[in-house]
Amino acid sequence: MNPKNWFEESHSEMPKPWWWVFIGFLILGGLILPMFTEIDVHLDMSIIFIFALLSLSMGFLWGYGGMLSFGQTIFFGLGGYTYAIWSLNFNETTFGLILAVFVPLLVSCALGYFMIYGRISNIYFTVTTLVTTIVLEKAVRATSDERFVIGSVRLKGQNGISSVPDLQIPWNPDETLFLTGVYYVTFVALFLTYIALRMLLITHFGRVLVSIRENENRTELLGYDARRYKLGAFVISGGIAGLAGALYGIWGNFVAPEMMNLNSAANIVMYVIVGGKSTLIGPIFGTAVVQRVTTELGMAGVGQVTLYLGLMLIIFVMVFPRGILPTLGTLTFITFDKIRNYYKNNFDKGDKDGQ
Amino acid sequence: MANKSDYILQTRQLSKHFGGVKAISNVDFNLLHGELRCLIGPNGAGKSTFFKMLSAQHAPTSGEIFFKGHNTTKAGIHKVSRLGIGIKNQVPDVFDGLDVKENIWLAARFCNTAEKALHIVDDIISRLSLELIAHKLVGELAHGERQWVEFGMVSALDPQLLLLDEPTAGMTVDETAKTAELILELNKTISIIVVEHDMQFIRKIANIVTVFHQGKILMEDTMENIQQNELVRNIYLGKS
Numbered sequence: 001m002n003p004k005n006w007f008e009e010s011h012s013e014m015p016k017p018w019w020w021v022f023i024g025f026l027i028l029g030g031l032i033l034p035m036f037t038e039i040d041v042h043l044d045m046s047i048i049f050i051f052a053l054l055s056l057s058m059g060f061l062w063g064y065g066g067m068l069s070f071g072q073t074i075f076f077g078l079g080g081y082t083y084a085i086w087s088l089n090f091n092e093t094t095f096g097l098i099l100a101v102f103v104p105l106l107v108s109c110a111l112g113y114f115m116i117y118g119r120i121s122n123i124y125f126t127v128t129t130l131v132t133t134i135v136l137e138k139a140v141r142a143t144s145d146e147r148f149v150i151g152s153v154r155l156k157g158q159n160g161i162s163s164v165p166d167l168q169i170p171w172n173p174d175e176t177l178f179l180t181g182v183y184y185v186t187f188v189a190l191f192l193t194y195i196a197l198r199m200l201l202i203t204h205f206g207r208v209l210v211s212i213r214e215n216e217n218r219t220e221l222l223g224y225d226a227r228r229y230k231l232g233a234f235v236i237s238g239g240i241a242g243l244a245g246a247l248y249g250i251w252g253n254f255v256a257p258e259m260m261n262l263n264s265a266a267n268i269v270m271y272v273i274v275g276g277k278s279t280l281i282g283p284i285f286g287t288a289v290v291q292r293v294t295t296e297l298g299m300a301g302v303g304q305v306t307l308y309l310g311l312m313l314i315i316f317v318m319v320f321p322r323g324i325l326p327t328l329g330t331l332t333f334i335t336f337d338k339i340r341n342y343y344k345n346n347f348d349k350g351d352k353d354g355q
Numbered sequence: 356m357a358n359k360s361d362y363i364l365q366t367r368q369l370s371k372h373f374g375g376v377k378a379i380s381n382v383d384f385n386l387l388h389g390e391l392r393c394l395i396g397p398n399g400a401g402k403s404t405f406f407k408m409l410s411a412q413h414a415p416t417s418g419e420i421f422f423k424g425h426n427t428t429k430a431g432i433h434k435v436s437r438l439g440i441g442i443k444n445q446v447p448d449v450f451d452g453l454d455v456k457e458n459i460w461l462a463a464r465f466c467n468t469a470e471k472a473l474h475i476v477d478d479i480i481s482r483l484s485l486e487l488i489a490h491k492l493v494g495e496l497a498h499g500e501r502q503w504v505e506f507g508m509v510s511a512l513d514p515q516l517l518l519l520d521e522p523t524a525g526m527t528v529d530e531t532a533k534t535a536e537l538i539l540e541l542n543k544t545i546s547i548i549v550v551e552h553d554m555q556f557i558r559k560i561a562n563i564v565t566v567f568h569q570g571k572i573l574m575e576d577t578m579e580n581i582q583q584n585e586l587v588r589n590i591y592l593g594k595s
Binding site: 208210214218221222 | 437448457466508
């Protein structure tokens with residue numbers, strides 16, 4: 001391997017020890033954070049974790065599978081609505097959460113089958129996912145009428161479904177998780193998913209997936225059926241987005257068509273671009289940064305927050321096209337390399353002088 | 356006259372048209388088991404298009420392809436590869452963002468267990484003397500080195516028919532000589548078709564040579580006879 005960058009180490013090898021130490025610290029930090037902070041911080045952090053999970057699903061698909069899905073919000077919305085409808089109908093949440101992953105898995109399988117086995121090109125893949133999320137949003141918006149009822153739950157169109165139940169503790173359904181509890185659930189979900197995806201990249205499946213991103217023709221010439229691998233990646237990321245959607249419903253006790261609109265879809269793309277799609281930690285980092293900036297801009301009362309965010313996106317695409325983390329990684333690496341060379345040269349010179 | 360089962364590869368009236376351009380028209384081509392065949396012809400004669408049809412990267416406009424008796428005319432790329440055709444494309448077709456070892460591993464791992472794949476990778480790396488660049492990204496290598504990497508990938512697949520499109524382009528004289536040795540070594544067990552422009556190289560390895568011209572087979576003969584042929588000389592000097 002040719003380590004030009006500390007954050008982009010070879011994906012196909014087991015992570016180095018320092019990676020585990022780094023992740024260990026992050027997890028430790030995440031676990032003890034609630035002990036030193038107020039409730040409002042937990043609430044803010046939870047929503048960052050939820051959107052980080054969603055952008056992770058997209059970053060994985062884009063950065064490692066080479067497929068830019070503009071419609072991860074399809075599965076985000078589906079996950080949220082599935083959880084809401086099941087848990088309101090049956091007053092039970094554990095299976096609702098499982099179903100909120102399972103339904104997006106099925107839908108992404110069907111949608112992915114037609115797109116990937118139909119061999120549409122990457123640009124049409126992006127457009128199709130984008131259009132699907134908008135169509136789905138409009139469809140859900142049009143369900144205000146009383147006729148649209150699933151079980152005993154009215155879909156209520158653009159008003160969304162409120163009073164989505166809190167998550168029950170599986171072995172003790174009378175008790176529900178609230179605020180800090182939700183913080184822990186979202187945190188654990190995010191980091192388990194992150195580690196699982198990182199491990200997936202070491203497997204044969206993960207390595208073939210990356211080779212498809214590099215050169216699909218060559219992968220096929222080696223005998224692999226690229227479509228199976230691409231569909232697999234699409235389904236995995238659909239399931240993750242569904243989980244994020246359910247957690248969003250739990251976090252705000254509310255699901256609405258806005259989860260699937262153009263604005264949400266574009267935000268996710270922005271998180272991934274800002275953080276850097278060539279890494280898995282990048283999208284998580286990008287989500288935190290952009291959300292923080294959004295909040296700060298809102299509080300500073302600048303008015304058109306979206307306009308400033310757009311400006312930020314343009315700057316990133318033009319100046320740091322690889323995103324924050326990969327750029328930082330390269331810069332620190334070059335700096336350390338220069339320092340090392342400087343000392344090495346001086347040492348060598350001293351050695352020669354001595355002789 | 357040889358029996359049908361003696362042929363590993365046959366094409367019948369194979370044609371490929373790009374719009375109005377007839378890149379390949381009505382080619383009947385036969386290759387015996389264990390044969391080493393060279394294809395020559397000026398640029399644009401249709402050699403690479405022919406190769407891309409054999410490996411299913413292009414769908415033929417008309418005609419049929421038979422490999423080991425299977426009709427592969429409409430098969431997918433990966434299916435043809437699984438049947439045992441390996442191809443090295445003219446422009447090195449490799450994974451630029453991955454290192455040399457990973458490139459070859461992806462090929463070796465396709466039909467081997469994880470343990471055996473590692474063994475094959477080490478074997479190929481030492482056989483092609485790629486040790487020094489094993490951990491470099493393929494995108495950073497010189498053209499000749501990228502050729503070696505692709506050659507390594509294709510041989511890791513252990514194909515029964517190997518298609519090599521200009522395998523010595525960008526190589527030094529020594530490297531070219533080594534490639535010739537490797538090809539002759541591989542030919543002891545598998546059938547090979549080579550597209551080349553380097554006549555000395557062809558003379559070293561070839562038995563029967565097929566000349567392509569304007570999408571058709573012009574002649575098929577030994578290298579000596581072909582070099583003395585007036586028509587072939589005219590084509591190469593641009594008089595036809």
